[in-house]
Amino acid sequence: MDTTRREIKEGALFIRDGVIEAVGTLNEMPQQTADEVLDLSNYVVLPGLVNTHHHMYQSLTRVLAQDNELFDWLVTLYPIWSRLTGEMVYVSAKLAMAELILSGCTTSSDHLYIFPNDVTLDDEIRAAQEIGIRFHAARGSMSLGESKGGLPPDSVVEDEAAILQDTRRVIEQYHDANRHAMLRIVVAPCSPFSVTRDLMREAAELARSYGVSLHTH
Template sequence: MTEPDLGRPSLGVSAPGGGRPAAITDVTVWTGTGWRERCDVVLADGVVTDLRDHRPGAAWAGEALDGSGGHLVPGFTNTHTHLQQSLCRGVGEGQPLLAWLLTVGEGMKAVTPRRAYVAAVAAALEGLLSGTTTLVEHAWPHRDDAVGRAVQEALDLVGVRAVLGIGVADRPDPTRRWGFEPSLMKPLDEVFAGVDELGRRTAGGRLTPALAVPNPRSLTPDGMKRVRAFAEERGLTAMIHLAETGTDDAMCREHAGVGAVELLAQSDFLWDRLLAVHCVEVDDAMIAALAAHDVAVAWNPVSNMRLGSGVAPVEKMLAAGVRVGIGVDGAASNDRQDMLETLRAGAYVQRATDRRADMFGHAEMLALACDGAAATLGQRVGAAAPGGVGVGRPADLTLVRFGRDFACLPVTDPGASLLTTGTPRIVDTVLVDGEVVVADGRSTRVDVEALTRELAALPPG
């Protein structure tokens, strides 16, 4: 575990020790197609190696975690967030997207490594406590490398798996309508060097570097070509906010004469390692282009509702063959990093839009939340059906106990209960890479009382 640099608060517990169980025993497992009761899940080297019928008294190579009475699902992948916005909760409430962006942008200009560290610990831990074992961080461009290093140290402390997107832009514009805030931009070569250094620093760990583009307006066509070439040479994911509202399309037509997706296509910036974030304002032609280039989408239902951006046409995207994952987005536009809340809200808003109650049930939502964007993020999923626990899947797992929250009881159907009533209170144990990082609903690595004191003492901004 990386210790924070001097000047950053010490937020780790004095003696971390969640352990690495050899098995989770006598647990009910979601396999992707159904619930398997009284199952022993065997773990080794951070991977699920076997699912067996429970054998009382079986000997294990190490300690076993008692899963009796619990339900085991894969950990969720939050395909989009902005960790530093955990210090911006409620900022810009009631403002439309562009005004909100400028308001939040002022806070981002004032960020320091210390604030970035505390914010990232808070946001990553909040997600972990709702069953998120992998998060995709879309960092804003920033001139100070120490800010990125602080975020990395925070993620190392919490123990979550992460795809850390380093912000990149090369078209300056302080209005952020046709470009990006110039004071935060660095030359592309410096950004690329920083990504390479991050990759060397984190090799073999739980963090994978990536490139994060604010939107199609913030990169020039030449910048797009260079970013894609760099990402492809290293097998990295790139991510970009796209069509969150009609602004992207309107600005691209005004300045480039074509819509946003067409501009990306002309610049050869649509490919299978691109994660397009939001995609609310996309028509059939735009969806077809994303599908044709195997681009994945990060769907952020709560954020889109909070900012009044609209409802993404997820059913159309899936029908066209677009891979869709689920994101929470940053706390300035969602307020919480709660994936269980996001699953419920996402299912409900799609049902309300289509006036159908028989869509986006728990099996489909778990598949999207666990594996929807896996290929684009370079994730392994093992042999199970999408969203299910199976042999070969990394031991990134969440054990829930519905009895931890009386409002989930009685349980008629575990999947229905998870989707319709689940809260972080039911999250009992979370494993990442086979390590128990949450036990009895509490972090095994972070001193939550110290974190709470630090957050309370920070000035707003």
């Protein structure tokens, strides 16, 4: 199948440096010697699916409070999530990515907005680089805890200055703006009811200044 959804019998792909350069019949492929040839006879090849929103850290707790409505579900799980470590988030993200790839998804975003203990966005980025998925890592944030009228407990929110500082760090360290980049960073305050108006504005300004995407619920 190609970009026009044309079904190609006995088709072939030509890939150079991770980029698909040609789709068509075998005779239509560039007359070059390939470093590697894969025989995919009796297989169907179609464009990779794209997942635009995910919370991969939740893979480890997805069987809990399944029948609760959203806010009750969050209130139930926040105390559990507050005990997450970087290694747990790494394992949970790698599990989620493996499931996506096995389902035909080759590109995924993930909105990580909870950073208890030693958790950083680097944990998910490490998982993505090891498993080989194209990844848009969304550096989420929450700054309004219960003491300030927010929904999450204070133990899982961050200081706004620290949020912006770490968001700059991961953009400068990891973001790849090239067309076929395997890793990009997204600025992603969690929601209008879990951050202040000031943080939402500053996040938008930060994203604009670096030329990266902005994402929220």
